[in-house]
Amino acid sequence: MISIEKNQEVETAIKNLMQSMFEQRNYLADILEYLEKPLTPAMERKVEGILKKYGMPNESLAIDERILTDNPYFRNIRLDKIGSEAVKYSKDIIPKRTLMNTDFNRQLGKYLFHYHPVGYFNIDLEMPSLKEGNITWMSPAPSEIISMEEGIRKGTGKCLTMGLGIGLLPYLWLLKDEVESVTVIEHNKDVIDLFNKVIRPQFNTGKSLEIIHGDAFEYFNEEFLNRFDYAYIDFWESNEDGLDDYIRLMEKNVSLSHVDFWIEESILSLAKQIVALYLITLYQKRNITDFITSLDEDNRKLARKANKFFKKRTDVISTEEELLNLIHDRKLLRELLSVPVSN
Template sequence: MERNKVTPDNITEEDHRLFALLSLYLNHTSDFISKEDIEEIVNYGVSAEYAFSVVFAAALGLDIVDKPEDKDLFNNYFTKMIHQLDPNEYYNNPYFKNIRIPAIRIGNSELKYEQYKPYEGFVCNDIITTQEGRQIPQIGFFEADFMFPAVLENNRIWMTITPNEIETMKDPVAKAFGNVLTFGLGLGYYAYMISEKNQVERVTVVENNENVIQLFKQYILPQFKNSKKITIIQSDAFEYAQEHMAKEKYDFVFTDLWHDVSDGMDLYLRMKGFEQDHPGTEFMYWIEKSILCYL
């Protein structure tokens, strides 16, 4: 009976255990699950999503049959954590439909398409927090190859437009208005989406990487229907925030300077410090909900 008693400490322990297992899997064996693994279980009359959950649990080292604590972890998290995604939902996104990415390299930066393999697990949205306080990561997969645009730095994926970026930017896109400042360029997804809005008059993008700016200006920006709304400034984000942000009277500021939660916490807190000096400006931050789970 005591084992089933839910306390804040027990929930925190389960959160930490699951996050540690996920980190190892996603960083080292994210494409471990095969089509054959899923089909074998689907033949028993369950959905591909449930089959993925079972194989995924085994890949994390969980024994959900004979170990009660592993079974509890599976029941408490996996039904809210695992999502089979529809590729058409993302391929029909305006950026995916209207922007074509060439294979180009400038300096250490490379522009190209990358892919998720069938049944490869990946983070697909912000962490959600349940009523009882569990923090549940969101893991997605596709049944077939899924191609997505990416910028590589020194042959390492640095910036992408994946379901995770699309889902986690929905609110900042929806709420942007007036004179908008965004820190971080990437492939210009955020700039493109808000430039399509009638409520957005101007978009200023601050980016420090000269190669990324060159790739964007030469190969991506000319494809934007409302490219005249967009101004690119090469600068350090914090230097610009300190020296120039107040002069331009921005209505809305969106910050996307980090690769993930691990390298984002300090940058997030540093940028949050500027809010008090701009009471008339609305600020939003990429993956803020997930970052707050760690603070």
């Protein structure tokens, strides 16, 4: 079993980790009061005060609308209201000054404080989206465009993505000279039919765009993934449902450097909290079984993976750097999440 030495440096690091998790909870509670509401000048000052209090980057809350209006998808593709109750494109007006998340979780500092950057537009915006029942799968919103930047940039040669949505990523890939073809795995036939009827005819490309009707989990294997130069996996709605899907993918033990996962850092921020709490329990020599059983079902599964993973290790952690590495190292976390545990 891994062991964590008791010394002043580690003691301080543990305290700072706990404090950062506590602060993050407070930040979320504070900002939630203002999210998705049009801000009056007084509310804006309150929000600025919250950002200052938690030491967040001091950027203006007003977002430059060119992030959308300069985006080729937002500019060129029209999504008229169409579809069935099950799957449809719809259009919502976002009133000016409505505070929204502009990206998913980002880490601030070296411990476990994560935050969503926030902002508002100074104009009313008509925002198209793809909805399946209560789920909003996709819209060309700032948080989607910003969070997919890495995937858009890295697309080259034969590209694969899992999750069609409104085809934002495929469109932006196909515009790139370096991209030769795009293949998409999508499990919902209605999403594909609607896309083929409304969006595909607007793509105006001579390159191949193949949409395969199938389940991402079945296609997530080395043989299939290796047929492509780059793959970007994006079939979850946010980090919360994403964590479950991401864990299922990790359990397949496929590790390929040309495969990336949408909002991976944000998804991992949820897993890191359980790993940290597990290590703190170990450090404080409290009962691990009691800790695991005190958690809800999803977190219990995570803690059991951590337990199995750390039980096999024999190293001694004696510095803050070593401790933080166990929490933040992406390769280590992927391995930890791939550990099989029974339900």
